[in-house]
Amino acid sequence: MKKFKLQYKPFGERSILIEWPQIISENVLRSVLLYKQELENFNFKQKVYIKSAYNSILVSYNSTINNIYDEILTLKSIYSDGFDSKNNDSILWKIPVCYDLEFGLDLDEISLKNNLEISKIIELHTNENYLVYFIGFLPGFLYLGGLNKQLHFPRKNAPRLQVKKGAVAIGGSQTGIYPNESPGGWNIIGNTPLDFFNVGNQNPCFAKAGDKIQFVSVSRSIYFEILNQLENNTYHIESEVIYD
């Protein structure tokens, strides 16, 4: 794997930010996740919390770091050590989405302005495997990469005060799923019955950075059947392991 030139910055008295070049790419993400994995396996002297985004890692320590520059040297040594290792296996999750107009409140508008039949929008949206870059913004909100250019559509000028839980939407060059009911300015094209954030589960969000998401178009009746199965705990999300 390509070795990137990284920058290390103290971020307050308890955190160190590690930055990759300012680009969004799958290669950068793979490098971020590899380093993150090495950091998670490292035996730190105190408890640390490690988070990642597109091109950065934040290592936060439980209490003030005595000498932040010494600690940066420690982090640097872990990067070179971990250079040859392999990413954890990623998972491709198949997410059922009902693109019925009942849910896809903005399908008509996108169809009109982007000059695409609704069936074409669904085809383009379900054809792609989207890379999960990280989880942020809201609990269980996945930052996904890979939306087809023909589907890019600007955010709404006035956000909706209430977007339904499970809404599948497009905001600019991004697509995403609202994990819970919340205000939101993205254009809604469908809805998934799946829970992307459930505090009752041991792992509240099934997906992780580095996984991939595929949307699968389902009918209204299948949508409600899945909802039912979820309630009875008999639904299993379809998934495949992706090997590097």
Next chain:
Amino acid sequence: MIKVLHPGFYSTIQDLGRKDFQHLGVPMSGAMDMHAAKMANAILGNDADCAVLEITMLGPKLEFNCETVIIVTGASLSPKINTTIVKNNTLINVNKGDILSFGTPINGLRAYLAVSGGFQSEIVLNSRSMYQSITKASSLNKGDEIKIHTKSHISKKYSAIKMDSNYLNNHVISVYKGPEFHLINNEQINKLFNQEFTVSKENNRMAYQLQELVTNNLKDIITSLVLPGTVQLTPFGKLIVLMRDCQTTGGYPRVLQLKESSINLLSQKKVGDKIKFKLKTH
């Protein structure tokens, strides 16, 4: 048990926060003035992670259904037991049927009520800190009943630590350079450190916006990680200081980062209060 006769303006149960789930986009939460909350627990002899009640400006009215020992720290919000005025930072013996209420806010914005053994509210994702969509309730409501330990279960190891409320009068907010500090010019740096800023009415547990603008032509950054205490500079020139309930990621340039103790101090500031940034180095 404690019964909520009136919830006050905005009262939430908080502890040290929800640190283990940030990678899933879950806000850290926890007491805004962590120092005051920790001191309340320390003086009572509680564990540091005991949940306390964070009281904002106008306090609640609470009825105790058992004997216990309590303490109020942080802002001076004129606490009373029944009709007797009580002091902040002092252990108070409470009897069954006693009513704790608050009066005029005198100094600071957020007070902390700790009870012996801590509030026994629901734990979600390893924390009792209330947060919408995570905990069932996002603040106290009239008629709520919160479990607490009865006095017979409490060890009497009160601490002799003293808490001093003088910090509430300080208005200097210590900051470190943020990850995008190098993108701002000298004129902007001068403005940041030589002028006073005013807390705007947009201030809550998520963020404090400041009134005075710092004009800039900075572009958004690739969405990256933020922390409580991160100061973002928007294209419009607004400074936004992220607080304990902030999102885990953001796309505005992060020009400053508050020192932990300054997050506590800022939590005590209300709309119209003046602050001044002071740069610290590592």
